[in-house]
Amino acid sequence: MGYSAADVQPVGTGQGRASSAPAREERRLGGRRGPRKDALRRRLLFAADVLCMLASVGVTALVEGTTDPLWALVTLPFWSLLAKLEGLYDSDRPKIWHRTSDEAAPIFHWVTLSVAGTLFFIRALPDETVTVEAAGAMYFTALGSAFVLRSAARSLWRRLVPPERALVVGSGQLADQVRRKLALEPGHHLVLGDDSARGRSAGGQGWLEGRLEDLRREDLEALVAEADVERVILAVPELDEATLARVVSACRDVGVKLSVMPPMRAMLGTAVQLSHIAEMPVIEYGTWDTPASTMAFKRAIDIVVSAVGLVLLAPLMLAIALLVRLDSRGPALFTQLRAGRHGEPFRILKFRTMCHDAPERVSEVVPVDELKEPMFKLRRDPRVTRVGRFLRRTSLDELPQLLNVLRGSMSLVGPRPEELWLVERYGETERFRLAMRPGLTGPMQVHGRGELTFQERMAVEREYVENYSLKKDLRILLRTISATFRADGAY
Helix, strand or coil: CCEECCCCCCCCCCCCCCCCCHHHHHHCCCCCCHHHHHHHHHHHHHHHHHHHHHHHHHHHHHHHCCCCCCCHHHHHHHHHHHHHHCCCCCCCCCCCCCCHHHHHHHHHHHHHHHHHHHHHHHHHCCCCCCCHHHHHHHHHHHHHHHHHHHHHHHHHHHHHCCCEEEEEEECHHHHHHHHHHHHHCCCCCEEECCHHHCCCCECCECCECCCHHHCCHHHHHHHHHHHCCCEEEEECCCCCHHHHHHHHHHHHHHCCEEEECCCCCCCCCCCCEEEEECCEEEEEECCCCCCHHHHHHHHHHHHHHHHHHHHHCHHHHHHHHHHHHHHCCCCCEEEEEEECHHHCEEEEEEECCECCCCHHHHHHHCCHHHCCCCCCCCCCCCCECHHHHHHHHHCHHHCCHHHHHHHCCCEEECCCCCEHHHHCCCCCCCHHHHHCCCEEECHHHHCCHHHCCHHHHHHHHHHHHHCCCHHHHHHHHHHHHHHHHHCCCCC
């Protein structure tokens, strides 16, 4: 079966015109590409939100008959943080086409919480009141201006940056439909690569001969680099899991975005989001690094929550340490080398839940050399002490890891840290979980804990890593509370 990997005739841009020449693209913002283009869009959206907030405050001041709304500057960080938590700055990146109307629900939620918080703040100030009319003016002005200003920001961004260059990999009716839809549908700000990539892929032809499953990962990486694209659109009539995993891995390695046109609607895999071009479904994959601002927020939350938690929980932790010492021989704390971010070892802290010589007795309870998968969890481990069983069921044994979080070797939420000898058994498909700091809690803890098989655990952790957001962290933290009380799979 042949497939078109370099059949990249120019098609219409978002304005329905043919592809801009590379020279014209380079003249706009110095040829801003890839992550720099995405960063500019986030800044423009942030500026739109600031104007939205100031406009709502200004209208409120007019209704109230005052000209001194300087208190608005105090609530501005609150508005910005809520917008970030709602994903209003990062939703565009994975999609071929993201419109302001697509984020209507998050905007409603953001405006409602932001206005409510601002009004509570004003009422808390001495000699300050807000009438019902002024509150309504603030809310509806913020809501209306949010849609208008964010739409304007995206329109300005499309004028400032060149269209995203894409490469369609595929053949037959599905690939032809993709090209046609991209040519007919306006607004996506995407253009297929020009003829500069034609004829360099295979014997001077615009087609690569053979089956897609025979395409090596190195060949795909070289093809993407040759075509100088920012997004790969995979449109093949037949697609198996191994081939798809290879394409996703190759795109992630070279830092390009990936969209997959599923040959069958039920095939979703580990997709980030499902969107549409007209009636055609598109699966968007996360093949890029998480924005630095998002990771900075995550780290800031880790520091604040872990510091406060260590102070507030200090009496409880002292009591637990005493119980552990009274129950069995050995220290109250258990330390062990675990694999951290990028596989870097760090020393994890836990309350000891097993007998003091448990690491030396591991071969008594599990045949290490015969493990089929790099994990093991025993429902009734004879090395666990009486107090240890209680600590494990309630997850209180994990509390000392707040110090790991404060130090930066762990995070509040992330994949669970594994022992080094288990990580050494990882194949290429499992090492994705080392891309983030391990977590005090994580997707495994809220989706079954010890009841999960290795493949099920990898699936939920892959979804977390590849689709990471601060909102997902908050959701997992809230679900951890109920999961701890249920104690399902805790042993």
